[in-house]
Amino acid sequence: MSNQIDRRTFLAGLGAASAIGFATKPLRAAAPVAPVSVAKCASYGSEFVTTAAKMFDQIGGLGKLVQGKTVGIKINLTGTGDRRWDYYGSGRSYWTHPDTVAGVIHLMDKAGAKRIRILEGAMSWPYSLAEFLLRANWDPKVLLSAGSNVELINTNMPYPGKKPYATFKVPNGGIIFPEIVMSTAYSECDVMVSMSKIKEHSAAAITLGIKNMFGATPCTVYGNKAGVDEPFPVPYGGRQEIMHDGSRPPTKIAAAEKDPKTPRQSGYRLPRIIADIVAAVPVHLTILDGIETITGAELPNANTKFVKPNILVIGTNVVNTDAVAAAVMGFDPMASKGTTPFERADNNLQFAEQLGVGSRDLKQIEVVGTPIKDALFEFRKVRAATPQPIPKA
Amino acid sequence: MAFSQSTVPMRWPSGPLDIARQSKVEGFTPAARTALERWHEPAALDFIKNSPVDCLVISWAGGLPEDAAQQKTIAPLVAEAHKRTLSVIGWVDGKVDSTAAIASAKAAGLDAVAIEGFTGKSVFPVITWADRAKTPWDAASPVLAVTDNVWTGVRGATTPAAGEEATEAGPTAAPWLDFNSWFVQLARARVSKPVWMLFDPPGKGAVITAQAYSLAIADQESRGGRWVLSLDEKLRAGLASGDAAAQKIWQSVSDTITFFAKQHVAWRNYKCAGIxxxxxxxxxxxxxxxxxxxxxxxxxDLLCQPIWTSRAATTPFTGxxxxxxxxxxxxxxxxxxxxxxxxxxxxxxxxxxxxxxxxxxxxxxxxxxxxxxxxxxxxxxxxxxxxxxxxxxxxxxxxxxxxxxxxSYGNDLFKFFNSSSTGCNYYTVAPDGKSAVLHGFSFAPPRGVRTAWLRDKHLGAKLWTIGAAAPVPLKPVPAEHFSGEEYQLPAGAIQNYIALEFEV
Structure with a gap:
């Protein structure tokens, strides 16, 4: 991470900047940057492991990041796991692929990680993450045995023990929320990893490293049946009411949003909220899988199409990494709302950049490995060119 | 007249008694009255011509002044039913002298009479019926007849009329599914006689589709029980007036019953592979x-086997x-x-x-x-x-x-993917262990093509859908992320009920 502008230094400067009106003066030029690795990779399994290992070396080495540390890997298992694109397993189309999770655990274990936690807020799931995986026909033993000290934690449930939740303050007060409450499992991690498919999102335009962290917020606090005074004992449904729509505040253990008069629209709120989250909970490594994925949305539906871009994007700065991945998808990370792919949502990279998390400016980001132009896989064009809806049932 | 597992009964509301009852219900229309009159005529039996229905459950006595007129005017229908080799059961409810009801039924030539909670002795066949809570387990009835059941489906999904209850959800947001099959399974673990489940379609405002009827039938049949067919008012009126849409729904109902009661009788004796x-x-x-x-x-979809304590000592826990x-x-x-x-x-x-x-x-x-x-x-x-x-x-x-x-979900025997609202699925094995059937339910249209995952490998598989001329052979593919094998169901397999038959 030698090329990265020190974030603490940056935030100190940002503190001064906020006094003179941070919200109206984005400090993009000063936002941190770090190299982002792009590589072609056509398959899961050993090819992924070999390719990822090389990419980690290209961005400074995995050992430097994880040795002796507790690593939290936030994977992306959106939905309940019973949905598929066509007949394809969820890992091939919209979930983090199990082979990539196992491969990364293996590499981190080899690099000296003390403890590796696989974290996800399993939807409507009041039990362990292992059982959630089994229900979707994943084998949790493969993950648990890929390293010497691996844990699977459903962060939608209160963490066992006396302190179920931890509070993370958003630097400079945040945009929507001044602080974010999450499972204590997150606060016990030294290194945070965001690991997701490269895919589009119906409400936030793109799901990459930043959007993936949305699922880290516990539904017991931010979900549809979150208690008013106390967290609901079990997660219920999604986060539509509090997060997407802003129709009610979160449970009182979490701070209410700063300005309830802001638009109650998902396209306004989600990009800002996820920027708050990655500002509050720094992501130290982002691993984006575009070997196989879908275009059109984050979950299979009639508009989505299965695609095989054969790409991986990995970086230590989540905004930089998302910016490069967006470019690989054929999108301009500097684009504003109203332009592709942000027709219905603000650009979440913009807000993460404003909060000082990282730069989205490709001119400032060093891309190592495969150049963007060679990895380019234009999601919208591919989908439009060869319509391939789910066969009509 | 013996009632067996193959008997296909149908509730047959008609005539003065049902008109008297229905006229007290708000919204009773002249059309509904006309339908009840039409269904009272012998010619109404043509409505069910060529169907597997072979037993009518007519309204016989309700403790109302109209009882006498009912019993008198229904005689031609009963005679015509017998002529067509249909058996006839007289349904008795309300405050009725059971001895008198039995005597009148016998005199009228009925084949049996169904009386709530009957525990007496009678040479004339008496079917004892009761609510679930008072199930007459030990009654000397040729059939176990149970009321107080639910309409199979997503609760609220068939009652979209204004002011009606919306679709409900379970404690973790899954839609609330209503079905009776667990009770059928419980009953079949206790009695060897036919298990008849009595319930009516939802009331006014509900739109009961052919698929909804299929679900209601399959819910009972998949566990070896039988629904005493009961048609909704609109369908009965439609059949009475010769409405083509009604006839199409009835044909589907008939096909579904035929599927279970005629084509796949053996499945009734398959054993639950519950863990x-x-x-x-x-x-x-x-x-x-x-x-x-x-x-x-x-x-x-956690397969359970009910074990009565009275039989636990002799029930093997194998499997x-x-x-x-x-x-x-x-x-x-x-x-x-x-x-x-x-x-x-x-x-x-x-x-x-x-x-x-x-x-x-x-x-x-x-x-x-x-x-x-x-x-x-x-x-x-x-x-x-x-x-x-x-x-x-x-x-x-x-x-x-x-x-x-x-x-643990690691012990699941099967899973369905892309079934938008599923549950009640049932995996059974033939007594000789050479074949198995997975009864698959979907309570809403699938989200796309469906995949059935099975933990165990099978020698062959075919997909049965109601109304299809023949099954579709299926080939397994290895599951992508873990163990087991998967069957990719054809795009056209969108029925609320399907059956996968396996060679073991």
């Missing part, structure tokens, strides 16, 4: 708890992964010993706090999973586990969910 045995005397509070565990487990004992009273010593022997040999016993703790506490890595055992003290006993609830078992939903995860 969890729920032991209970299914009486009073124990019925409320253990019956509901069966019901809610079915919703989760079971777990036992649930949630009765308030302690089991008899012999049964307790048998259950603990099951645990010693590697099984899991899930029970209430009254059991007492035995064995070695499981902690850390030895505990199955974090969270999942919070409500239970799980201990190692021999090769198995004993999970004793830390507090009284009060919430069946919670117990069923806990059982599901304590047993």
């Amino acid at each position: 969890v045995g729920v032991i209970s005397n299914y009486t009073g509070d124990n019925y409320e708890m253990s019956g509901e565990i069966l019901n809610l487990s079915g919703r989760r 079971l992964k777990a036992l649930v004992y949630a009765d308030t009273a302690k089991p008899a010593p012999a049964l307790r010993t048998k259950m603990m022997a099951f645990v010693q040999q590697g099984g899991l016993l899930i029970t209430g706090p009254g059991w007492g703790n035995e064995g070695v506490a499981l902690t850390g890595a030895a505990a199955p999973q974090m969270y999942d055992v919070d409500r239970y003290d799980v201990r190692a006993v021999g090769k198995g586990r004993l999970a004793v609830a830390k507090s009284e078992l009060l919430d069946p939903w919670e117990v069923a969910a806990d059982v599901n995860t304590l047993v």
Whole structure:
């Protein structure tokens, strides 16, 4: 991470900047940057492991990041796991692929990680993450045995023990929320990893490293049946009411949003909220899988199409990494709302950049490995060119 | 007239008695009256011509002044039914002298009479019927007839009229599914006589589709029970007026019954491959708890086998992964010993706090999973586990969910992908073990093409859909992320009910 502008230094400067009106003066030029690795990779399994290992070396080495540390890997298992694109397993189309999770655990274990936690807020799931995986026909033993000290934690449930939740303050007060409450499992991690498919999102335009962290917020606090005074004992449904729509505040253990008069629209709120989250909970490594994925949305539906871009994007700065991945998808990370792919949502990279998390400016980001132009896989064009809806049932 | 597993009964409301009853219901229309009059005529039997229905359940006595007129005016219909080799049962409810009802039915040439809670003796065939809570298990009735059942489907989904209850959801946002099959399974574990389930389609405002009827039929048939067909008012009126849409729905109903009662009779005797045995005397509070565990487990696709305590001593626990004992009273010593022997040999016993703790506490890595055992003290006993609830078992939903995860989804026998609202699925094996059937239910249109995953490998598979001329052969593909094999169901397999038949 030698090329990265020190974030603490940056935030100190940002503190001064906020006094003179941070919200109206984005400090993009000063936002941190770090190299982002792009590589072609056509398959899961050993090819992924070999390719990822090389990419980690290209961005400074995995050992430097994880040795002796507790690593939290936030994977992306959106939905309940019973949905598929066509007949394809969820890992091939919209979930983090199990082979990539196992491969990364293996590499981190080899690099000296003390403890590796696989974290996800399993939807409507009041039990362990292992059982959630089994229900979707994943084998949790493969993950648990890929390293010497691996844990699977459903962060939608209160963490066992006396302190179920931890509070993370958003630097400079945040945009929507001044602080974010999450499972204590997150606060016990030294290194945070965001690991997701490269895919589009119906409400936030793109799901990459930043959007993936949305699922880290516990539904017991931010979900549809979150208690008013106390967290609901079990997660219920999604986060539509509090997060997407802003129709009610979160449970009182979490701070209410700063300005309830802001638009109650998902396209306004989600990009800002996820920027708050990655500002509050720094992501130290982002691993984006575009070997196989879908275009059109984050979950299979009639508009989505299965695609095989054969790409991986990995970086230590989540905004930089998302910016490069967006470019690989054929999108301009500097684009504003109203332009592709942000027709219905603000650009979440913009807000993460404003909060000082990282730069989205490709001119400032060093891309190592495969150049963007060679990895380019234009999601919208591919989908439009060869319509391939789910066969009509 | 003997009533057998092959008898296909149909409720036949008509005539003065039903008109008198219905006229007290708000919204009773002239068209509905006309329909009840038409269905009272012998020619109405043409409505069910060429269907497998072979038994009419007519309204016979309700303790109303119209009883006499009903019994008198229905005689031509009864005669015509007999001419067509249909049997006729007289339905009796309300405050009626059962002796008189039996006598009048006998005099009118009916084949049987159905009387609520009848426990007397009669040479003339009497079918004893009752609500579930008072199920006449030991009555000398040729048929176990049970009322107070639910309309199969997503609760609220068929009643979209203004002011009606919207679709309900379970405690973790899954739609609330109503079905009766768990009760049929419970009944079949107790009696060998035919199990007839009585319930009517939802009332006014509901749109009952052909698929909804198929679900209602399959819900009972998949477990070897039988729904006493009951058509909604609109469908009956439509058939009476020769409406083509109504005839199409009726044809579908007829096809569904034919599918089960004629084409796949053998499936009725297939055995549930359930991995969890729920032991209970299914009486009073124990019925409320253990019956509901069966019901809610079915919703989760956790296959359970009801085991009556009276038969537990002679019921082998072979093939079971777990036992649930949630009765308030302690089991008899012999049964307790048998259950603990099951645990010693590697099984899991899930029970209430009254059991007492035995064995070695499981902690850390030895505990199955974090969270999942919070409500239970799980201990190692021999090769198995004993999970004793830390507090009284009060919430069946919670117990069923806990059982599901304590047993582990890793023991699932099957899963469906892309079925948007599923549950109640049922995997059964032929007595000779050479074939198996997975009854697949979908309570809403699928999200796309569906995949059926099965833990075990099979020698062959075919997909049956109601109304299709022949089954579709299926080839397995290995599951992508883990174990098992998958069957990719054709895009056209969108029916609410499908059956996968396997060669084992």
